[in-house]
Amino acid sequence: MRDADLSLPEVRAFNAVVSAGNFTRAAQQLGVSQPAVTAQMRKLEARFKGPLLERVSHGVRLTELGQRLYRITAQFAELDHNVRALIKPGSASSLEEIRLATASPLVFMPLIARFVREYPEVSLKLHTATTDECFKVLANREVDIGLFPMHWDDRQLSRLAYRDHHLVAILPSTHPLAGLSRLSLHQLQDESLIFSRRYSYTQQLLDRLIQQEGLALKSSIWIDSRTDICEAVAHGLGVGFAFKGDIPAQGEYAVVPIAEAAEAITEHVVWLKSRSDLPEVRCFVDLALRVLGESQASCLR
Missing domain, CATH: 3.40.190.10 (Periplasmic binding protein-like II)
Structure with missing residues (x-):
């Protein structure tokens, strides 16, 4: 990299293109013109020895170098979210989109549907994959919440036990x-x-x-x-x-x-500890806790 002094507009443009998938939607997301996004991306890529994005039929995707950069710059967006959360504690007004990854869609679909009913103005993006793939996109901050059986310990992650099955x-x-x-x-x-x-x-x-x-x-x-x-x-x-x-x-x-599968596995709601104060994480986890509380109360009747 020839110059490490990245500007905030460059970072915002880069993050928007990654999350939106193309330059047009990124410009709409930022409320600027497409040429403005293109100009910021050109300035950013000029700092690196290789390309950050490659064009594909449906838009753009990250190169290996771009993936490495995004794992760093994604934290800038979290800073914005955290500041808004401090300004308006307990408010979901800043929540515009939530990104989920699940390895168990049938298990979690009732919870997801409940979220959509309670937050109808929030855009939902649902990614279904294996447990390992869900963990990877969560760790890379490509999603906000993971819904999968987390069968290992990780100090970077928080988890909420949601359901057991065999x-x-x-x-x-x-x-x-x-x-x-x-x-x-x-x-x-x-x-x-x-x-x-x-x-x-x-x-x-x-x-x-x-x-x-x-x-x-x-x-x-x-x-x-x-x-x-x-x-x-x-x-x-x-x-x-x-x-x-x-x-x-x-x-x-x-x-x-199956007789040999006597031990149940636990499905979890999983999130990065560093992102616990983000509105999307806080709202979803709070809802999951309420749903679990309602279920336990129903069983005690």
Whole structure:
């Protein structure tokens, strides 16, 4: 980099282009002309030895250098948010958009829908991905809240336990094992199996259980979407696996607990500790706490 004295307009333009995805929407977001955004970006890129953005069919995307810079400059936007939060404590008036990433959309959709009802003027961006991918975009400040099973400790993150559920087997409703109250992985050795993508937490846990039991369970069918896995099971392609709360309630399939998966996994609402005072984080976490409180009160009646 030839000159480290970046200006605030350059940083704002860069952050806006990244979040908006193209120059036109970035200009609208900043309330300036597109040429003004382009000029700031040219000044910024002139300071670096390589490009920060590359043009693609749907807009622009960050280069590796741009990603490294954005992890730093994203904190400037947080400073603005934090200052507004101090000026108007407890106010959601500055909340315009919330970005969520979830590995468990069915589990968290009621909470997301509740948020939309309570904050109808707030724009919602929902990203669905694996647990590891959700963690990555949260750590990179590409989203405000992560909704996934956080099964490790991280001093940078705060988390709120939201729901427990277990790994289960999904079988065709006519399958001989479908009526069992519980089955063992050993009973599936001669079955056609359907696995989910390798890097999903579901598959990681299933692989560990298979290894612990000394089994050689394999699959020739790999499907990313849990909804699609359920459809494949319903059409007789094999036995699938998922966490219970991630399975649609109705379908031509049966859900049977797995004996070896006795330990429940916990779905969490997750956020960066450094961003706890941002309106989008504060409002969503407060809502999650209220929903949990209402649920506990209902169970005590």
